[in-house]
Amino acid sequence: MPGARPALGVPLAAWARGERSLRVLLGLDFSPPSNAAVAWVRKLRTLGSCEVVAAHHYWGADAHVRYGVPLSPESEVTPEVEEALRRDLTARLGDMPGTGAVWVHLDPGLSRPAESLVALARKEEADLIVVGTHQRTGASKWWYGSVSQRIVHDAPVSVLCVPASAVSTLTIPEVRRVLAPTDLSEVGISAIRHAYSIVPAGGAVYLLHVLEPAGGAPPLSAQYLPPQGPVHTPEQERVAEVLRGLIPPEAAVRGITTRVEVVHGRKVSEAIHQAAERLGCDVICLATHGRSGLTKALLGSVAQEVLQASPRPVFLVRPQ
Incomplete structure (x- = not known):
């Protein structure tokens, strides 16, 4: 007592x-x-x-x-x-x-x-x-x-x-917002459909891509792109358009809204964690590994770093 x-x-x-x-x-x-x-x-x-x-x-x-x-x-x-x-x-x-x-x-x-x-x-x-x-x-x-x-x-x-x-913790949590980070590789993109699969009608999926900051940018210089809102750089606009093209056609039919987020971050796992907190997401859904690219998003141990540091549930999708 x-x-x-x-x-x-x-x-x-x-x-x-x-x-x-x-x-x-x-x-x-x-x-x-x-x-x-x-x-x-x-x-x-x-x-x-x-x-x-x-x-x-x-x-x-x-x-x-x-x-x-x-x-x-x-x-x-x-x-x-x-x-x-x-x-x-x-x-x-x-x-x-x-x-x-x-x-x-x-x-x-x-x-x-x-x-x-x-x-x-x-x-x-x-x-x-x-x-x-x-x-x-x-x-x-x-x-x-x-x-x-x-x-x-x-x-x-x-x-x-x-x-x-x-207090008993045997309650079923409600999932309304899911953050889906992707490095835009084939494996990274494959996790997006799983993000939509766990969101009920009326929920939201946030598609996130992390860009390396411009030279000399401070660690807390994260800038994000509101849905259909103004962009800060041509690169952000290009990536935002790619992310919008990954939205499943049936998402709107199921009543699921989508928001595109393009952020700058020196450390990808930290940028993912901060986005989940800022957006109030219930779950983070991402692939267990991605492919290297110019943005170096979701490389190697990023998924493990997110899993270890995030106070929110993490849904890891294995490549098929």
Whole structure:
């Protein structure tokens, strides 16, 4: 069972009698323990009205790397990154049952996550903080520390700590968006039809090709091509037209939309990972190896690198 402080006191008693809403501060990130914390907040909302502030503390530079978006000298976090974070975090919350407002609070900064959550709990006058816990022990706990333990120690209100094991993961995931990277070789192209095969009606497939950056381009200079939108170079336009020619004719009939992405990246696997995060894809579908070409896309161990680094499911298609 998750651990909490001995009592919530008057607020919990009044909430249990249906006299008021419970103000809950939920620590939200992209980890399995956070998913477990979300599940427990859902359970609380089935018992009574809960106003939920889902707080995500992050470092702006890390978020820009995650989504492959260049840093801006004008602001710590660009609107594009904020929009992507809010989209992904809202998706992790899912449809919350019960009554009471639910909103996502983004908190960029260099402070520790525990300090940020405790300060926000005071500001929002929260009755309860709900966080996931990794349950680290020994050297791992000493090295990484424990965000949940620090919150329990410093928080002015009760804290519910939920381990990942507290919630069953036996649910069928929904696939709505699939990223299909290709190096335009025969093997690389063969994986595209498999990408369309796992997308239901109303879903989307993103066809991706990675170009080497122009000489002197910075690592985060990824530029992508919106569907039918303006291109940045003649080479991108040429590749975009090739990708559009690979769209199966029956895709539109099945209600599947297609978006073409042409990005620059020094490391192909990293560009694929960033595109999947930026576009909010549910699955990455690619061939296990490609053929070398001028763009050197999907060479050798790229598929293995994507498999090892991606937090999203990867569908590997073997050449036939």
